[in-house]
Amino acid sequence: MKTITVAHSPDADDIFMYYAIRFGWVNLEGIKFDNIALDIETLNVEAFKNTYDVTAISFALYPKIREEYALLTTAVSFGEGYGPKVVKLKDKKLKRNFKVALSGEHTTNAMLFKIAYPEARIIYKNFLEIEDAVLNGEVDAGVLIHESILTFDDKLEVERELWDIWCELSGGDLPLPLGGMALRRSIPINRAIDYEDTLIKAVKVATTHAKPLSKMLLERDLIRVDAPTLEKYLSMYANADSVALNEIQYKAINRLFEIGYENGFYDTLIKAEDFLIPREYKELRNS
Template sequence: MKTSEAIGCVVRAATITWKQSKRKDCLRTVWPSGGVTNWSLGRTVRAVEKRKLTLGHSPDPDDAFMFYGLAKGLVDDGGYDFEHILQDIQTLNERASRGELDITAISIHAYAHVCGEYALLPSGASMGDGYGPMLVAREAFSKEEIASLRIAVPGTMTSAFLALQLWLERPGERIDYTVVPFDEIFATVNRGEADVGLIIHEGQLTFENEGLVCCEDLGVWWGRENDGLPLPLGGNVIHKRIDAGERKVVSDVLERSIRFSLDNRAEAVEHSLQYARDMGIDLADKFVGMYVNDWTLDYGDAGRESIRRFLRRGHEMGVVPALPELEFVE
């Protein structure tokens, strides 16, 4: 029986390729189990199995942009098999509180509650540099009026909600709020189920299309109150059950993915459009630029100081239970 006939009799699920060399053609079979048979040598070599790590991030243009290179296999993965888990930020915060994810995007507010189990990665920050979560309504309200109105918020562990508490100078139990998915806040306000909406993500660019007005931009307020520092909104964390050496490898992988997207902006933005919720490419590009930039490559001293101030003020108010010592993967 010819070699090719024998291969066909063994299994049809295998992938068979010819590799040509100067010496002779070599028939290789890649099996579903991961092994590779080199028929010219007559033996099967087991493929090295990559370690699987869960990687949580939100289904939004900025996260899709950041992880484009990694998701499409365009950057070195460091020898890991990353399972991308796309969920909204409140869900990711909750899953991190249970230690379910190896690596995840997280609200800086939520990080204070999981800092014993997770370390911050130096790249992946979302910082509101002169902009941030907004309070929007069908008519303009003052701060004093908003304090007595019903507010739709995207989650109590979001940095937006912590910023709201700091701005109103009162803890959540003294605020009339309702938690709704972030992409339903516009509808909730327009139906009259809430007077004011606390919006995050691309809603900061599209609220006027919904007939709403901005009552306060919390990113602008934070910068005004804190020497021009950016408002720390989100970051990436890695679980400490992964040893320190591996954490550094993973950190480098994620930084490579972000750099790749910044260096190949047009194609990365094109990829992000599938998560852009009716945004055109120009608006998606603007939104990505707001939250994937130099801050995303590294917090720097200013970014780290802003996190410390943000969490310290929350702790002083009593809404951040313990003031964490920031732990970064270095």
Template sequence: MSAAMTEKTTEIHVGHSPDPDDAFMFHALANDKIETGDYLFTHELQDIEKLNRRAFAAELELTAVSLHGYAYLTDTYALCACGASMGDNYGPMVVTRGESSIAELQGKKIAVPGTLTTAFLALNLCLGGKPQTSTKESHTSGDCGTFTYEVYPFDEILNVVERGEADAGLIIHEGQLTYGDQGLSLVVDLGEWWMERTGLPLPLGANAIRKDLGETKMNEVTKLLKESIQYGLDYREEALEHALQYGRDLDHAKADKFVGMYVNDWTLDFGERGREAVARLLQEGFEAGIIPNPVKLEFISGE
């Protein structure tokens, strides 16, 4: 249960996305289902791109981040070994109004959910693009050489494509299950593309913990996060009911499927293969000139 504020209390400001998998993951912490000792968790729900950018100012002690965004945060944050969202032969998708191919995306305008999202990094790797404006710099449109892009909130992209305001859309979250309801067609599933290319899952999101908490608190908070994830998996229907309020157009069956895609054994621990996937993705981003420096990964086990 949540700690009452005392002199010993450490307040942990938590940022995560208003989507079903994050809500499922944080259900136990958000709704006082587990003992948190001297830690008081305060939750802030925001679009992942906003959280990525807030992390530059280290505003939150614990925050969801895109793995792409984390490439710029290694001085101030470490990765929790739990809390990953991994696309195991599935992931962000590119959709269009009519049938299309990857080759036909060349030169097209693509609506994207943010330049720090892992989806945007994977899209550039897939299409051989390189943003002319640094992905770290906040901006709303740009040119990657092989395609152009405009940034929209993730939950507007399907509508933008349906209205013809962009040639294609890069979709994340529940849009991966609902794009067909708006008559849109799949061009490429970037999780499938990555798996075919590397034999690895596509690491999309993680939770990052601020280093200035110190080693003891970093491990204790990470342990509580893992307990919250385990609680959701153990009490699935209860956690799913909480998550459904963030499902937008998902019915119970689709919400259950979506949560199962992104809250699973990978979420309890990246494991050796998951860590290899993170390292491979960020190294490829560096080699492609999208990420400016090699990324040294640091994982907090929560033991």
């Protein structure tokens, strides 16, 4: 049996979308999917090294790894009127060069933040450490991601929503592309299509059986939040729109790539549709 490594972040939506495979609800004959959970910036860095067969990534990273990884069409997370939050202590006034903690150099939120706050002094921390860094005064502000946007301490307040920054930069009519999945190009195309199909099926099964799957995750202490928070969080980031990229989502990703290119983050401008697994290969092969 061949083993395929699937790396994802430890936040609730990634775990939720993968665990239909882990629990055996979805499988692929002859293939064992072996998952590993790491924070998103670690996954971004490992993608540069071509470490995992399938990996979660920040959408903002993708143009930098396009030669080694194909962009998958499933297990995607977008913000729709919400997203990461810039937080600070209540009533604190931020200077132009305020010190801020971000969850990683290659994250989508980091790119948007840098464009909006070019004079901020940035340090990088594991996303689980950012809230405490703001509370103890190590930094003036921090960008919260994942479940922290719902559970942060009441001593903190939102300085600015990354959603608002995105709307200003993008034109305001597109969802915010946050996280997606990518697959190593060295995998044969026919198998790559099979792996993507399996992942699509897993996300679809997860989102259509959200209640029993959520209960199993909570009972096994695989999630960091309580049941009501999990339900709310999954409604935001692991829903029917996570199963397969749609036209509006492609437009949003491409707008993100345009913004990054215009601001010097990428060496060339690409379109997401040009970097998917060429599914027509299977049709031609079977014709």
